Every structure is written in C-alpha cells, then in structure tokens.
Amino acid sequence: MISIVLIGTGNVARHLFDTFRLYDKINIVQVVGRNEQALAYFGQYSKTGSNFSNTEPADIYIIAVSDDAIAPVSQLIANVKGVVAHTSGSVPMEALSKHPHKGVIYPLQTFSKERKIDLKNVPLCLESDQKKDLEVLNRLAHLISDHVYGISSKQRKSLHLAAVFVNNFTNHLYQIGKELCEENNLPFEILNPLILETAQKLETLSPCEAQTGPAKRGDLSTLKKQVGQLKNDRLIKIYELFSRSIQMKFSRD
C-alpha cells in the first residue's frame, strides 16, 4: 500500500487523482488546494481542504501546482515526513531544498481537462538524490505506468524543451493548417488523416527517413511558388525558415 497526499487541483492533479483511484494499492489520503471550487472535483475525499499546514501523514506528497508555486507551497508543508515530489518539467528538484526526502515525478504528456489520458502509456520521469526515496517513487510509478525513466534535472529541462517543439509548436502548425483550410472554404477535418499518419509513421520510420516535400528534395521552383501563395508575413517567415532548416539538414547528411 502506498499512501499519497496530492497538492494541487489543476489538470495534472486531476489526471493523477483519476488514475490513483483505479488502484487498490494506492491510498489517496488527502487532496489539498487553495481553489475551493476546483476542490469540488475531489469532493468525496473528506479531508480535502485548503489548509496546507495541517496535512495528514503519507508516503508521498505530490506537489502538482504551477511552476512558480512549487517552492512556496513546498515550504508550507516543511514538516512532513514522507517523500515530497513535484511534477514539473522545468523546475529543478532543488526547488524542494527544504525537504530531506525530495524528488520529481514528471509525466511527459499534454493534459487537458476535456481529454482522459491513460497514464499506462505516459512516460514518468523520476528523480531523487536518495536511493530509498527513488525506490518509493519507483513503486508508485511502476504501478500506474509502463514507461518509467530515471531522469536528471538537467535532462528533464531539455526534455521539457523538446516537448515544446513537438507539442506546442506542432500544434501551432495544425493551427496554421486550419487557417489555410478556412481561407479556402475547406473543412479542417480533411487534414486529420495526414496529421495522424505523420505522427504514427514514427512507429516504423525515424523523422529523417519520414521527411518528404519540396525542401527535402531541394525543389527550389516549388518552394518559390508556395511562398508566392502565402499572403501572411508570419506564415512566409515560418515557411522560409523551415524550408532552409530542412535543406540544411539534408545537405549535411
């Protein structure tokens, strides 16, 4: 049995809560947060509340709050005995320096309130500087996910940056695709199978092998024509920068 106090009421806290509830071996002792309205989501947990200084005993205290709040919130629970772990991609473990037993459990995924995510498929990136604390985090992580990694603070920061490229920026390209469809009275859904296949291709091909298009082929005449089709300066800049970057990549190889 692993007992857990969950601190925070946002997307990550909710997804962890929904997952923990599925396992008999995980006991959610308490959910703590400032936002009374958001706390309603966790309502059946009687000790749920906003009093940080009066948290119950537990094996792990998971701080799933916004990056800036991690250090101050961790100080509000300075006297607890269990492992205190935050869930952020970009905050170093040292933000929890007040705690003798500290760690990180970073789920590498994009969470929205509207989408259920099966944590079994989500990579959990663990960090701790004490072997025993890492073992506790490992026990929890292996219960809920099939993909558990030991990752240093430095690696995690880079991973978070890589996630910005493959998630935030990719999603922005989808947004641009949608704008181009709408300008031409085309339904955005028409791009969906292509978007899915682009992602699924990575099951069998590396991004380098999967790359296609005029920039990869060095087809300057098509590149020039396509820039000519774009009316928006912002899109022209993105088009030119990516085409150059792809050309550089493939002329180097």
Next chain:
Amino acid sequence: MISIVLIGTGNVARHLFDTFRLYDKINIVQVVGRNEQALAYFGQYSKTGSNFSNTEPADIYIIAVSDDAIAPVSQLIANVKGVVAHTSGSVPMEALSKHPHKGVIYPLQTFSKERKIDLKNVPLCLESDQKKDLEVLNRLAHLISDHVYGISSKQRKSLHLAAVFVNNFTNHLYQIGKELCEENNLPFEILNPLILETAQKLETLSPCEAQTGPAKRGDLSTLKKQVGQLKNDRLIKIYELFSRSIQMKFSRD
C-alpha cells in the same frame, strides 16, 4: 466494373495498385512506367511495360508520376478515350489540357514505401470540368475511400500547401525533438506518446483549444530561459519565431 490503366511506378502508384487489387469491381488493365526495375513490383500484370504510346483501352488512366512529368506523359497518351486523371496536389488540371476527358484524383496523405496505408481513411480530392467524367472518378473514389471531396485546382493548391505545414514541417519538429533528446542521452521514444496525443487531441479539441505552453500563457520568463538553453542558431530562430507567432495568435483572440 471500372477498368484502369495506371501510369507510374512510385509510392502513389504502388499504394493505388495495392488498393485496387482488393476490389473485384476494379480491373487493373495495365501498369505503364519507364523504370523497368520498379515495374517488377507490378509483375503479375502481363501487359505491364514501358510503351506509353500503346496503352490498352480503359475507363480511367491514372497518371501517378512526378509533378514535372505529368504534362509530357499525358501527351504520350494523347489518343486514349477514357478519363485521364493525375494524382498531384500542386499541378493544375489544365496540365492535361490535351485531353477532352480530364480530371484529378489527389490522395491527401504521406506515402512511404515502408508503410501500408488503408486508403479507406485517406481523403480523395476529385476534380473534373465535365459532370460525366466526375461521375466516373466518383465511382472509383467511393469504392476505395470513405472520404471523397470535390476540390477545385485552386483549393487543391492551398490544401497541398497546408499539407506542407502539417506534415513536412511537423516532421521537421520531430527531427528537432530527436536531436535535443540525443544531445542529452535520452531515447527519442520517450517523446512518442506526447507526439501521438498531440495529433489525436484534434479528435475532440480545435488546435486553438489544444494550444498550451509558455508562449500561449505569455510567460516571458520561461521563454527567455528556454532560448538560453538552445545552443544552435537555427533552433533559436525557430523557437523565437514560433513563440512570437503563438503570442500574436492569442493576443489577437
């Protein structure tokens, strides 16, 4: 029964061929191509060969060759009676101007030799300036795909450009993600669930609703820190351009 002559031996021709063979109602009369080695793929079709001027009678002649070759190849079969259709995203239908019965059947997908694609899920974009010819193309298209659209040459050109953004450029972002992983001794597979979920999210959320990250939040301090992490000028430019573009998008809304 629809009879087809397929001209070309590349990725699109192969995927069409593999699909056509699945249907009793489709008769592949002949495959024609210049590349004798590539023709071996279609070997069991006895009339397969490189003689364009001696093609068999058929309802539809599908020209699945590189963009530059479409017009000259179409002239090699100037005397055929059926509908002559090319499969390109960027070439106008008028490239087939010699033919009284011309059209386009553009499969909006990324094809690689190494991946089988189920055409049932691939949008087929049809164009023809004669109702009867469009009906012939429609009959074929509805047999093999559940997503058939009538699309003008102008719309198709924009769609092809949108595909460059959501496929070619997205794949380049995956490439960058891979480079950032490798620099930090992280396996690229760790990003796979995130990449898949980013694409799958579009089933339930618009790109605008799905957008997350520091640029969307206007979190300038994180943006500055992340630029500082990047050592490569090319990546810094992409990071800054995307962050500005996302910020503009969300400050406008």
